[in-house]
Amino acid sequence: MNPPHLPELGHLLVVDDDPSSRLFLRATLEKRGFAVTTAESVAQAQARLQTGGIGAFDGVVTDYQMPGLTGLDLLLWLHEQDEGLAAVVVTAESEKRFVTDSLRGGACDFLEKPVSAAQLFAAANRAVTLTRQRRQLVETRAAAQEVGRLQLSLLDAGTHSQALPVDLFFHPKTEAGGDFFNRFRVGTDQEIVLLADVSGHDLKAAFVSAYFQGLLRGMLERGTPATEVFRFFNSFLLNEWSAAVSGRRSAAAVATSVTACAVMIDRAANTATVLTSGAPLPLWVDAEGLAGFVGEAGSFPLGWFPHDSVRSATQPLAPGGAFWLWSDGLEAFADQHELGSATAASALMLAHHRLRPAADLSAALDDILVARVGLASDAPRAEDFFPLVVEEYHGGQARSIDSLQEQWRRSLEFCLPQLSEEVSYNVLLCSREAVINALQHGCAGRADRTARFQISYHPAQKLIRAQVHDPGPGHRFDLARHEVAAYEQLIDAHRGLMIMHCMAARVVSARNGASLIMDFALTPETAASPVNTVTKI
Amino acid sequence: MNYQINDAAKTLSITVPGDVLSTNADALREKIFGLLESPAVRLGAWDTLSLDLSAAKMVDSVGLNLLVALVRAVKSRQAKIRAIIKSPNIHRTLLFTRLDREMELVTT
Numbered sequence: 115m116n117p118p119h120l121p122e123l124g125h126l127l128v129v130d131d132d133p134s135s136r137l138f139l140r141a142t143l144e145k146r147g148f149a150v151t152t153a154e155s156v157a158q159a160q161a162r163l164q165t166g167g168i169g170a171f172d173g174v175v176t177d178y179q180m181p182g183l184t185g186l187d188l189l190l191w192l193h194e195q196d197e198g199l200a201a202v203v204v205t206a207e208s209e210k211r212f213v214t215d216s217l218r219g220g221a222c223d224f225l226e227k228p229v230s231a232a233q234l235f236a237a238a239n240r241a242v243t244l245t246r247q248r249r250q251l252v253e254t255r256a257a258a259q260e261v262g263r264l265q266l267s268l269l270d271a272g273t274h275s276q277a278l279p280v281d282l283f284f285h286p287k288t289e290a291g292g293d294f295f296n297r298f299r300v301g302t303d304q305e306i307v308l309l310a311d312v313s314g315h316d317l318k319a320a321f322v323s324a325y326f327q328g329l330l331r332g333m334l335e336r337g338t339p340a341t342e343v344f345r346f347f348n349s350f351l352l353n354e355w356s357a358a359v360s361g362r363r364s365a366a367a368v369a370t371s372v373t374a375c376a377v378m379i380d381r382a383a384n385t386a387t388v389l390t391s392g393a394p395l396p397l398w399v400d401a402e403g404l405a406g407f408v409g410e411a412g413s414f415p416l417g418w419f420p421h422d423s424v425r426s427a428t429q430p431l432a433p434g435g436a437f438w439l440w441s442d443g444l445e446a447f448a449d450q451h452e453l454g455s456a457t458a459a460s461a462l463m464l465a466h467h468r469l470r471p472a473a474d475l476s477a478a479l480d481d482i483l484v485a486r487v488g489l490a491s492d493a494p495r496a497e498d499f500f501p502l503v504v505e506e507y508h509g510g511q512a513r514s515i516d517s518l519q520e521q522w523r524r525s526l527e528f529c530l531p532q533l534s535e536e537v538s539y540n541v542l543l544c545s546r547e548a549v550i551n552a553l554q555h556g557c558a559g560r561a562d563r564t565a566r567f568q569i570s571y572h573p574a575q576k577l578i579r580a581q582v583h584d585p586g587p588g589h590r591f592d593l594a595r596h597e598v599a600a601y602e603q604l605i606d607a608h609r610g611l612m613i614m615h616c617m618a619a620r621v622v623s624a625r626n627g628a629s630l631i632m633d634f635a636l637t638p639e640t641a642a643s644p645v646n647t648v649t650k651i
Numbered sequence: 652m653n654y655q656i657n658d659a660a661k662t663l664s665i666t667v668p669g670d671v672l673s674t675n676a677d678a679l680r681e682k683i684f685g686l687l688e689s690p691a692v693r694l695g696a697w698d699t700l701s702l703d704l705s706a707a708k709m710v711d712s713v714g715l716n717l718l719v720a721l722v723r724a725v726k727s728r729q730a731k732i733r734a735i736i737k738s739p740n741i742h743r744t745l746l747f748t749r750l751d752r753e754m755e756l757v758t759t
Contacts, residue, residue: 516674547711550673601750601752610712
């Protein structure tokens with residue numbers, strides 16, 4: 115065996131049973147700057163590779179036809195040992211038929227005898243380059259996987275050991291990315307939860323993500339207001355980071371941007387303040403299942419513009435309830451399925467709790483991160499309302515009721531595929547009646563007046579709740595008297611309310627019916643039952 | 652809209668092509684009442700209107716009002732009405748709103 119030395123161009127294993135060919139190959143390659151180890155058979159080649167370690171070689175040049183095992187056998191064995199090691203096969207004119215087999219076996223190149231020095235050098239060079247590229251890719255992937263594993267560990271750690279219960283669903287698009295969720299205690303009464311998304315799905319995004327989180331933690335612990343941290347990081351991205359990435363002092367293009375949403379919960383003041391910079395607005399779902407987006411839309415991601423684009427909104431805290439936060443990857447996923455974001459978020463969370471089969475995320479375009487932050491520290495995470503439909507319609511949309519209803523049906527089916535047809539019909543028909551009433555009467559059919567419509571699901575109570583709130587004054591209604599009039603006098607009215615009162619398990623109205631809540635009981639068979647799913651987290 | 656009169660059974664059969672909802676009830680009302688008022692049907696010897704709702708998957712309150720209007724129209728000529736229903740949900744809706752007292756419900 116030839117002792118390997120530090121190669122300049124690479125270390126090759128030459129395998130040929132013919133001594134003169136072996137000598138020619140070795141001499142030619144060494145002359146061109148390669149280190150060469152030779153073997154006269156496949157068995158000897160295997161021994162050389164095992165003794166020296168496959169990683170010590172950058173390529174193999176092997177004859178095809180040899181006594182005993184052939185070059186193809188060596189290729190197959192090599193493929194099992196190290197997929198990265200590239201091999202060149204040398205064939206005679208009569209062995210051309212073996213080319214296809216060799217390709218399947220993993221050969222990267224072929225040389226036909228007689229081999230010229232130039233051909234041999236070029237092929238050896240390609241093999242060495244390919245081997246190194248493959249090995250670098252494997253190393254990079256392993257590093258990315260390690261970063262991704264660490265990110266998942268940090269995400270998971272962020273959900274434990276603090277006062278607020280947090281539910282987290284994360285589906286990374288690649289090994290490591292820029293989505294993150296974290297929470298920080300500030301003093302004794304304040305806690306900040308933050309969901310952010312760094313542009314890109316690579317190690318650079320992961321690096322910026324880690325940098326931002328560290329910066330945030332440090333600055334918050336030293337008493338810096340979160341708004342100031344956002345502004346500081348905006349400035350950092352626009353100046354230092356852009357310059358570092360572009361290699362210039364002023365970068366015209368946006369190098370990296372960060373969308374972020376922070377919810378600052380102040381127990382002493384009993385308020386929640388929402389900060390957003392380009393991120394989807396958080397959804398607040400109260401203890402009764404009424405949901406509403408909090409904050410002001412229209413902010414820009416950090417790293418886009420030098421001026422302050424952070425939006426802030428404060429609302430009083432109500433007992434119970436939860437904030438739902440998600441990254442824009444969730445919105446892309448919802449768009450793919452032509453669903454509302456809340457619908458998609460609930461479906462993923464329900465799957466996370468095994469209350470629905472796992473969603474197919476193979477076509478997801480982005481990282482998907484959804485967090486549910488409960489305010490009642492003792493609240494079990496699955497025992498809250500899940501928002502299935504969160505919509506606001508203007509009075510002119512009554513004529514589009516068929517398409518609105520179809521959207522509700524699709525949302526119900528997506529979130530609760532096991533829901534019975536009977537319950538689904540009850541929910542859809544009663545919702546239709548209530549929404550038409552709200553748009554035609556409560557909004558007077560006007561496009562400048564809007565009604566809120568929502569469907570939510572409470573797994574523990576086994577009910578679906580539909581609620582409609584319109585801005586009108588409502589009207590007094592004596593159900594018993596009107597019901598009798600409807601069926602005894604056969605008048606053309608009141609049947610919508612009769613439907614609602616018969617099909618819903620409970621109807622609660624306020625403001626003369628301008629606010630209507632309908633609960634639909636799920637029978638034991640139709641209630642979502644646990645299914646076996648695994649959520650990646 | 653398909654219809655036929657069976658003189659032997661004294662039945663006028665009308666087939667509704669789909670759902671009966673707020674968004675199509677006016678058009679259906681116009682067609683069905685236009686049919687009832689056409690000479691061939693008005694003068695026909697039928698005492699039962701058989702309304703085939705087999706293709707319907709949903710009937711809302713406006714659709715129910717159309718059925719009520721049909722009940723009244725049919726009653727005015729001393730005839731009765733029969734609804735042929737495939738959807739159990741529509742059947743329940745008609746029971747809840749007590750229209751089973753005004754029309755015979757036949758489930759298929």
